[in-house]
Amino acid sequence: MYYKVLGNNNADAETVVLSSGLGGSGSFWQPQLAMLSAHFRVIIYDQHGTGVSKGTVPAGYRMEDMADELAGLLNELDITRCHLVGHALGGIIGLHLALRYPALLQSLVVINGWAKLDNQTRRCFEVRQNLLLNSGVDAYVQAQPLFLYPGDWLSANDALLQEERQHQVAHFQGMENLLHRLQALMNSDLTETLGQVIAPTLAFSCKDDLLVPWMRSADLAERLQNSEHTQMLYGGHAMSVTDPETFNPILLEWLQRHSSQKPAAPSHHLPTETTWPKH
Template sequence: MYFEVLGVTDPNAHTVVLSSGLGGSAHFWKPQLEALTKQYRVVVYDQLGTGRSPATLPMDYSIEHMSDELLELLDGLDVKQCHVVGHALGGLVAMKMALRRPDILKSMVLINAWSSPNPHTLRCFNIRKAILDTCSKEIFLQMQALILYPPDWIADNIATLVEEEAHLLKVFPDKDNLLKRIAALSTFDIENQIKQIQTDTLIIANKDDLLVPWQQSKQLDDALPNSKMSLLDYGGHASTVTATQTVNTILMEHLNCY
């Protein structure tokens, strides 16, 4: 699995692990790296079956598989404790880690995540699967942008977005792998386990998220014993990109408490 270790080299520095959403790419976190690498050892990685981590994923691929892959990576890097920042799918990975290996988590940050399937989100996934089956990769990426970003951000950043989509087209994941990852997201459900998670948790949600209703984050905040929530008015699903300064400020304030 492809990974990079960036930032502070002091062995006593805290480690921050960044885990992406459905796309699985380390590149997603570029807007956060300048702020984080000044103070922390930062681990980014391309999730298995995406980007620079080619693989054929098993038919029963799950969030549990993804958490095991990240834990194996961290064990290989001799990381004893870390903060995990997860966006959407990455947040689900963090919660599964908190259930399986709570000792390795100093804290977790869940950005537009959820604890069980939601009818609205499932419909969005069904549309994406239909586009994969019937349309081009270019159309899939255009639909993805509509899900990730607010309309005004797309209008103001269209040149950057077109350039990014050209890059994503070159590294577009294997269709079968992508469908297996969507299936893993669609079936993730830890409602009967969520109260067992004792990890200190920061939840970030967006009122204008088109993919994951912010109430899913509120549900997480109500269920998790040691959580706090920051609800943003603007940013869409990918507020790490569209509201970078706001998200980075919230993230750094959380991490600097340790």
């Protein structure tokens, strides 16, 4: 898989791995790279079958496969311990990684994730899937920002959205790859196994997320042994893009607070919750 290593290259530097959502491209994290690179060794990657990571995603593909692929990449890079920050699908990868390789994760951040797919999220995915199958790639890409960003941000960033649309159509991951990845995501159900996750986990939601209702993050935190639920009030599903001025300090504080920790022991304590307004 295509990857980049950025930031602190000292031997004792802690590693932060950034895992993107359904689009799969590491470029999603551009608004966070300068901030994180000043403190950590940062790894971004294009998931198998997306971006520069060419390849065919087979039928029957699972979220467990995505976790194994990331674990394989980290093994190649001789990384035995890291923080994992994942957005939506990337967060689900992180949860599966925490279950399959518990010693690997120093901490986990799941942004707009879930234990089991919400009916609203399923509805949005089905609409997007139908657009792709019945109207083609350009229609799918054109509609995608509606599920990611707040209306006022969409209105104010039309030129950027047009540029993104052209780029995404030109570098589209392929219909079969996307559909198989989407099916893997929709089929994932962690409700019975989340209690086994020992990594300290931040469930990070946004109140105005259209795609993933914020309650799914609260539910996720309740099911985990060692967790917090933090919420922004503005920014939509991709609040790390639309409001990095609020998002970035919250993320950095979590990562710094969980630096140099040993694996968490089972605690079964109730999660804490914080809400962050738009600044």
